[in-house]
Amino acid sequence: xxxxxxxxxxxxxxxxxxxxxxxxxxxxxxxxxxxxxxxxxxxxxxxxxxxxxxxxxxxxxxxxxxxxxxxxxxxxxxxxxxxxxxxx
Numbered sequence: 001x002x003x004x005x006x007x008x009x010x011x012x013x014x015x016x017x018x019x020x021x022x023x024x025x026x027x028x029x030x031x032x033x034x035x036x037x038x039x040x041x042x043x044x045x046x047x048x049x050x051x052x053x054x055x056x057x058x059x060x061x062x063x064x065x066x067x068x069x070x071x072x073x074x075x076x077x078x079x080x081x082x083x084x085x086x087x088x
Contacts, residue, residue: 021080028077035070039063 042063049055 025077025080028073028080032070032073032077035066035073039066039070042066 042059046055046059046063049059
């Protein structure tokens with residue numbers, strides 16, 4: 001008898017993808033793309049401020065905060081990646 005895929009353990013590395021895990025992955029990928037765009041825009045602003053002579057502390061802090069959040073999102077994505085080299 002076959003098991004329902006949706007009932008299998010979500011966190012198990014060999015479990016097939018479920019709708020919930022697929023949606024979570026897409027949400028994280030979308031968030032990572034948005035964070036990269038924000039960091040790039042803030043980087044451009046930082047460069048403009050630097051050429052004018054002073055980069056505001058709040059701008060530097062925002063870049064650090066968004067970069068930390070991106071690292072967290074990328075770590076979450078990596079932890080949800082299927083195990084490589086495992087065959088069923």
